[in-house]
Amino acid sequence: MNKETFLKALQDQGIELNDKQEKQFHDYFEALVEWNEKMNLTAITDEESVYLKHFYDSITAAFYLDFDQPLSICDVGAGAGFPSLPLKIVFPQLKVTIVDSLKKRITFLNHLATKLELDDVAFYHDRAENFGKNQQFREQYDMVTARAVARLSVLSELCLPLTKVGGKFVAMKGASFKDELEDAAFATSLLGAELEKHHTFYLPEEDSERNIGIYHKRRKTPKKYPRKAGLPNKSPLTQ
Numbered sequence: 001m002n003k004e005t006f007l008k009a010l011q012d013q014g015i016e017l018n019d020k021q022e023k024q025f026h027d028y029f030e031a032l033v034e035w036n037e038k039m040n041l042t043a044i045t046d047e048e049s050v051y052l053k054h055f056y057d058s059i060t061a062a063f064y065l066d067f068d069q070p071l072s073i074c075d076v077g078a079g080a081g082f083p084s085l086p087l088k089i090v091f092p093q094l095k096v097t098i099v100d101s102l103k104k105r106i107t108f109l110n111h112l113a114t115k116l117e118l119d120d121v122a123f124y125h126d127r128a129e130n131f132g133k134n135q136q137f138r139e140q141y142d143m144v145t146a147r148a149v150a151r152l153s154v155l156s157e158l159c160l161p162l163t164k165v166g167g168k169f170v171a172m173k174g175a176s177f178k179d180e181l182e183d184a185a186f187a188t189s190l191l192g193a194e195l196e197k198h199h200t201f202y203l204p205e206e207d208s209e210r211n212i213g214i215y216h217k218r219r220k221t222p223k224k225y226p227r228k229a230g231l232p233n234k235s236p237l238t239q
């Protein structure tokens with residue numbers, strides 16, 4: 001997806017980027033490629049693929065949810081900033097917190113935020129299991145996002161403790177989503193949420209399947225979750 005197609009695809013969804021935002025995406029791409037030479041941030045480095053598979057793919061969440069409001073978002077396992085930083089560029093009023101367990105990625109994100117002059121962003125080097133137990137962050141976010149981090153039953157335990165009651169947990173996944181849905185139903189219910197909507201669509205140009213699962217947090221998450229770091233992955237919550 002070249003830049004023109006990217007801009008046009010967003011316009012088709014009612015999203016118009018100004019010059020500053022276009023430049024922020026360009027600078028994001030350059031920083032990603034430059035830093036990727038010193039550390040492993042992404043396997044995707046050619047410009048058209050970055051625009052399609054990282055930038056456009058991240059923004060697809062805004063085709064199904066209203067980001068044009070002052071939401072506080074926590075992006076769990078954002079790596080090089082996906083999906084929350086492309087969303088932040090498009091919707092500058094968002095307050096974004098990223099938690100990732102790899103320190104070098106947090107170092108990159110701090111550099112990037114300075115370069116792109118992003119405000120209201122905070123980056124934490126931590127495991128989501130620990131972060132979700134910290135009262136400063138627990139059940140504080142209007143929305144918790146995660147793209148390509150873990151299977152849904154595991155992801156729920158990382159993300160739902162951080163989601164406010166009344167807020168949303170947004171899981172962005174590939175084709176595996178439908179197989180994981182049923183398996184995750186026990187965990188999401190136990191942790192206080194319910195599937196509100198599920199959207200399946202295909203990325204333009206390469207036609208690969210994407211899924212966005214939107215969970216509504218109805219009740220507080222029981223205090224014992226998340227369990228200690230590593231356990232959600234090792235032993236996902238099942239019936």
Ligand SMILES: C[S@@+](CC[C@H](N)C(=O)[O-])C[C@H]1O[C@@H](n2cnc3c(N)ncnc32)[C@H](O)[C@@H]1O
Pocket residue numbers: 076077078079080081082083099100101102105126127128129146147148149158
């Ligand atoms: C496959 S990458 C995906 C990155 C990004 N979300 C994207 O879509 O490009 C998964 C990321 O999740 C982070 N991660 C995995 N488990 C985590 C945990 N328990 N707590 C915080 N971060 C975690 C990893 O460090 C990595 O950066």
